[in-house]
Amino acid sequence: MTDLSHDTDPRPRVTQLRLVVEAEDFDAALTFYRDVLGLTEKAAFEGDGDARVAILDAGAATLELSNPAQVRMIDAVEADGRPSARIRIAFEVDDSSTTTDELVQAGAQLIASPRETPWRSLNSRLHAPADLEITLFQELEEAETRHTRPGFTAP
Template identity: 35%
Template structure:
């Protein structure tokens, strides 16, 4: 039986990936290989979760790739605006969902869809 899962996003450009996930979204690099020089692999701490980035020549993602990353952030509107200002593609502007979260959809530099979420206060069933 599965004991745990660890998503790894294969990317063709590690520095561009780190600029998005580390610099723009605020994840922290907790492991990199090799320790010196250009990394081939990095583990990022994203809140209470970890995400791996692996250098893979010719890696592609994008619409229809069958993968979506979801990050809860403290302010969906501000995070989406900051990503847009940094030149990242916003696929869906922030909006309130019927299930009680404010959400937006952006793209990393390689086309991986990244959903940003934030609980709405009060939740719809708490009104």
């Protein structure tokens, strides 16, 4: 096994995280994520046999890894204990309440209305087009402040 902890190459190995989702109703999913949620279309391609893809920019991407105990805690706080899907997409938004309402009006099913979490964000959970479970979150506190509280660590 290769030890990557001593890698001296300053270039990141990964330069983009792209989540690829098959959407049975492509037009409805595109309208929901691009036009209602507001993800910017970076590129779109069409091919033979009605093949279509749209690449939507969702801003910065992170990979959040959680152990089962953390997932249960998040589910308890964010969705009254309802277990989340194994993979859930979280979008940071400026106004969680308004965006939640807009997405419900656009066809998302509300799982849990916006509520303040112990980590000082306003989170809601929805079942959205393309059969995705999503969380909307609005940060209520600066990261610098959050890192000073018990249970949080700075990078």
